[in-house]
Amino acid sequence: MTERPTGEPLVRLSGVNKWYGELHVLQDIDLSIDRGEVVVVIGPSGSGKSTLCRTINRLEAIESGEITIDGQRLPEEGKELARLRADVGMVFQSFNLFAHKTILENVTLGPIKVRKQSKADAEKRARELLDRVGVGHQADKVPAQLSGGQQQRVAIARALAMDPKVMLFDEPTSALDPEMINEVLDVMTSLARDGMTMVVVTHEMGFARRAANRVVFMDAGRIVESAVPETFFTAPSSERAKDFLSKILNH
Amino acid sequence: MQFFTDNFPLLRDAFLTTLGLSLLAGLLALVLGTVLAAMRVSPIPPLRGLATFYVETFRNTPLTVVFFFIIFGLPQIDFVVSFFVGAVVSVGMYTAAFVAEALRSGINAVGPGQAEAARAIGLTFGQSLREIVLPQAFRTVVPPLGNVWIAMVKNTSIAAGFATTELAATLPRLANANAGDILLILLAVVVGYMLITVPSAYGIHRIERRVAILR
Ligand SMILES: Nc1ncnc2c1ncn2[C@@H]1O[C@H](COP(=O)(O)OP(=O)(O)OP(=O)(O)O)[C@@H](O)[C@H]1O
Numbered sequence: 001m002t003e004r005p006t007g008e009p010l011v012r013l014s015g016v017n018k019w020y021g022e023l024h025v026l027q028d029i030d031l032s033i034d035r036g037e038v039v040v041v042i043g044p045s046g047s048g049k050s051t052l053c054r055t056i057n058r059l060e061a062i063e064s065g066e067i068t069i070d071g072q073r074l075p076e077e078g079k080e081l082a083r084l085r086a087d088v089g090m091v092f093q094s095f096n097l098f099a100h101k102t103i104l105e106n107v108t109l110g111p112i113k114v115r116k117q118s119k120a121d122a123e124k125r126a127r128e129l130l131d132r133v134g135v136g137h138q139a140d141k142v143p144a145q146l147s148g149g150q151q152q153r154v155a156i157a158r159a160l161a162m163d164p165k166v167m168l169f170d171e172p173t174s175a176l177d178p179e180m181i182n183e184v185l186d187v188m189t190s191l192a193r194d195g196m197t198m199v200v201v202t203h204e205m206g207f208a209r210r211a212a213n214r215v216v217f218m219d220a221g222r223i224v225e226s227a228v229p230e231t232f233f234t235a236p237s238s239e240r241a242k243d244f245l246s247k248i249l250n251h
Numbered sequence: 252m253q254f255f256t257d258n259f260p261l262l263r264d265a266f267l268t269t270l271g272l273s274l275l276a277g278l279l280a281l282v283l284g285t286v287l288a289a290m291r292v293s294p295i296p297p298l299r300g301l302a303t304f305y306v307e308t309f310r311n312t313p314l315t316v317v318f319f320f321i322i323f324g325l326p327q328i329d330f331v332v333s334f335f336v337g338a339v340v341s342v343g344m345y346t347a348a349f350v351a352e353a354l355r356s357g358i359n360a361v362g363p364g365q366a367e368a369a370r371a372i373g374l375t376f377g378q379s380l381r382e383i384v385l386p387q388a389f390r391t392v393v394p395p396l397g398n399v400w401i402a403m404v405k406n407t408s409i410a411a412g413f414a415t416t417e418l419a420a421t422l423p424r425l426a427n428a429n430a431g432d433i434l435l436i437l438l439a440v441v442v443g444y445m446l447i448t449v450p451s452a453y454g455i456h457r458i459e460r461r462v463a464i465l466r
């Protein structure tokens with residue numbers, strides 16, 4: 001892969017607006033994410049965090065503005081869009097593992113069908129990835145036989161198998177029992193250390209402090225504040241961020 | 252017993268006609284119904300509209316009228332088919348609407364997260380339908396599809412009124428010639444249908460248990 005000129009962000013949103021009917025969910029969003037950068041998105045419920053995440057691989061279309069990934073504008077529909085999505089990994093709150101396929105098949109499907117790898121190559125790589133996230137010995141089970149934390153780690157392996165340029169995480173630990181949260185956060189932290197570009201919607205402050213380069217605070221469809229974690233948590237500049245932090249840190 | 256030995260060739264041929272008609276129409280209905288269901292969930296509005304129009308038209312038209320259209324209507328536009336082929340097409344096209352509806356409800360029962368995750372790893376719409384959504388939808392619709400199949404086997408009897416000698420068509424014919432054996436004749440025809448439907452019901456049950464997915 002050829003390196004692009006330094007300074008060009010991997011993901012760039014400029015002037016992005018989105019409506020759900022009357023509701024203006026994303027308002028003039030400008031956001032640039034550099035290669036290897038880990039951005040944590042936080043904000044109150046309904047502020048548009050998931051929507052922001054989902055516009056980056058166009059699971060949601062936008063009404064105006066522009067989104068580019070690696071300098072390429074998001075295609076509208078069809079094969080072009082599918083190809084681009086293959087480069088953007090996504091991890092959902094509810095895992096969304098393919099219910100009728102084994103763990104191994106979950107991870108090899110994309111590489112075989114989209115990247116056109118041979119079954120043998122895809123399986124070899126899938127087993128490596130499953131080992132890396134600590135569920136290698138579960139390869140032949142189906143998703144319902146795994147715990148939530150295990151399923152979410154498989155979902156991360158499934159996304160990694162596509163060798164994505166960037167990974168999106170939408171509240172990856174919110175559906176998990178407390179004792180399983182760390183096993184998932186640990187995998188994510190090690191990914192961040194290895195230089196993966198990541199956008200993570202989460203309320204896990206520990207993860208944000210440990211792994212993020214930047215925290216983006218959203219409220220009512222706008223990006224209100226963007227700062228390094230230490231600054232954001234100790235000295236937020238906006239009233240709304242102060243208010244939000246006092247609520248989540250005090251309970 | 253004399254009655255059966257005398258009429259065995261007729262009953263056997265009629266049974267085979269009903270069986271062939273059912274299998275061919277069932278195949279047509281399955282293929283066409285799957286295409287229609289895919290169209291109904293596609294992101295392209297004209298395809299959705301066309302499929303909805305088809306399903307609503309055929310679901311709300313009596314099968315006899317569909318037969319009339321295929322067997323007597325089509326020749327008006329110089330498209331002549333044999334009675335048997337006309338019956339296959341009529342029953343198949345009619346049943347496709349029900350297959351499409353059953354599949355659509357199955358597709359809707361597959362969580363939206365499944366298709367979303369499929370798209371997120373870069374599968375195209377067609378691939379995510381083929382690899383993820385339809386295989387799961389087929390599993391949940393085995394029982395309703397089974398009902399559609401059994402109803403369809405019985406619906407093939409409409410072909411009796413359109414010059415195809417299937418099981419039901421033997422009823423008036425045998426009854427005229429053997430007025431004393433009406434009950435036996437009825438029994439023979441009913442057994443003919445049950446030879447198809449009872450093993451089908453058993454097979455459907457087996458498939459249902461085999462493909463059930465753990466959730
Ligand atoms: N498909 C949809 N149709 C209509 N409104 C929607 C849709 N999805 C989200 N919304 C609305 O858009 C707003 C932003 O939703 P979004 O899910 O992005 O918020 P969020 O910041 O992720 O919240 P949470 O922390 O609860 O997940 C909310 O008011 C939500 O009700």
Ligand SMILES: [Mg+2]
Pocket residue numbers: 049050051171
């Ligand atoms: Mg959300």
